[in-house]
Amino acid sequence: MKNPLDSLWGTIILGLVLTVILYFVVKSLIS
């Protein structure tokens, strides 16, 4: 399996996926 960090698009998609995951983490911590 290729490392997503080797491509710019892979890096950006990884960042966006991480944003969604962390958003739900923070939402659960706030409420």
Next chain:
Amino acid sequence: MDYVPALARWIHFMAGVMWIGLLYYFNFVQVAALKAATADGTAAGITKHVAPRALLYFRWGAVVTWLAGAALLSDKFVDAFTFRHGMAGIGMGAWLGTIMLFNVWALIWPNQQKILGLKPATDEEKTKARRVAFLASRTNTALSIPMLFFMAGGWSHRALFFGM
């Protein structure tokens, strides 16, 4: 002392633009440019004259950003880093920024010193340093996306978290 948060926010933004701007320069411009420049034998222009200067403002921009952010959090610093008292959003941004600062000083800068010849290293060490610095830089680019989401999470983000 109402002036401290205002000055801290201003400095935090300016230094943050410097830091993340140069991070994006490295990842979106310099990596591809260096590959092309190496192929036509002009890489020294970048490695000798551009990269050391960019790295100087990059790593110190990171420090100033973090310190100004800490000053801005002020007495809410611990609440933010422990996700308490409604500070989880900015706290997540602060944690991501802190991890990124660590990557700059513990992984990117020491390895870049070897790559650019500022520190003695064998060819094998340079090859390894290139990979570590590259992955740490790309990791920071990925982390910057949620970091900026949570850092920018002011009033406008209330709808996302509270449905207001």
